[in-house]
Amino acid sequence: MDQDTAQQIGGFFQKYPLRQYRKGQILIFSGADTEHVYHLVKGRVKQYDVSYRGDEIVVNTFKSPAFFPMSLAINRTPNPYIYEAETDVELHEAPAKDVIAMLKSNPQVTYDLLSRVYKGLDGVLERMAHLMKSSARQRLIYEILINAKRFGKQRPDGTLSGRINEGELAARSGLSRETVSREMSKLIKNGMLTYKAGRLTILNPEKFENKLSELK
Numbered sequence: 001m002d003q004d005t006a007q008q009i010g011g012f013f014q015k016y017p018l019r020q021y022r023k024g025q026i027l028i029f030s031g032a033d034t035e036h037v038y039h040l041v042k043g044r045v046k047q048y049d050v051s052y053r054g055d056e057i058v059v060n061t062f063k064s065p066a067f068f069p070m071s072l073a074i075n076r077t078p079n080p081y082i083y084e085a086e087t088d089v090e091l092h093e094a095p096a097k098d099v100i101a102m103l104k105s106n107p108q109v110t111y112d113l114l115s116r117v118y119k120g121l122d123g124v125l126e127r128m129a130h131l132m133k134s135s136a137r138q139r140l141i142y143e144i145l146i147n148a149k150r151f152g153k154q155r156p157d158g159t160l161s162g163r164i165n166e167g168e169l170a171a172r173s174g175l176s177r178e179t180v181s182r183e184m185s186k187l188i189k190n191g192m193l194t195y196k197a198g199r200l201t202i203l204n205p206e207k208f209e210n211k212l213s214e215l216k
Contacts, residue, residue: 005112006065012102013039013067013092021085028069028083037099039067043089044151047081048171056171060120061086063151070113073099136175140183141212143173144193148202161201 018041021027027045028034038045040062047060047068059081062068072079073096103110127142134142147169152162166184170177187193192208194201202208 002112005108008106008109009039009065009067013094016092016094016098019091019093021089021091023085023088025085026082027085028079028081030080030082032079034069034072034079035096036093037067037070037073037096039092039094040064041090041092043085043087043091045083045089045091046086047083049081056167057174058168058171059124061150066116067099070117072096136179137183137186138212139173139175140169140180141187141208143169144200144202145209145212147172148200148205152202154205158205159201159203160205161199163198164200165198 019038027038030049041064043064045062045068046058047062048056048058051057069079069081069083071077103113123146127146144164147164148160148162151164152160154160166177166180169175169184170180173180175183184193184195188195192203192211194203
């Protein structure tokens with residue numbers, strides 16, 4: 001998102017109340033209708049389903065300056081997902097009808113939203129391909145890479161580091177926690193990763209990404 005578009009979006013949502021949610025609080029429940037759109041100012045929100053076994057299946061994670069849930073706002077479709085604060089969050093809450101009116105009158109913002117939707121769709125399709133044809137290790141490496149690139153930080157020594165636990169990786173990869181733990185141990189033993197106190201570090205990001213290609 002370019003700076004001008006970000007300022008337009010931020011300026012629009014600043015007119016509406018600022019809400020704060022603690023980590024773990026639910027913003028939108030599965031099956032619930034919503035008349036609002038949320039604009040993230042700080043933190044992350046995860047969108048997920050729950051399997052018949054009670055396991056979380058994370059389908060998307062929103063970070064600032066995203067606004068959601070646009071499918072519900074535009075299409076008025078039934079909501080099968082739960083939206084939960086993955087960290088402490090701050091967000092503006094605007095009536096859906098006002099957001100839709102803004103999009104209709106502002107082609108630049110609408111184009112940016114469409115661009116991000118298609119980028120997200122490409123990510124979903126890539127994830128589906130990995131789920132359908134990949135081994136457990138490939139699926140785990142893919143999710144670690146995606147998480148590190150979106151939410152991690154590049155350190156001066158070239159390593160890529162971010163916070164995520166085995167349960168969250170299981171929810172994103174569709175693997176059991178036991179499988180994630182086993183495959184993580186192998187990657188750590190092979191010198192690809194370190195994992196301490198919830199912080200996962202990719203020691204050589206380029207080599208780690210090449211590992212995914214080698215396994216295909």
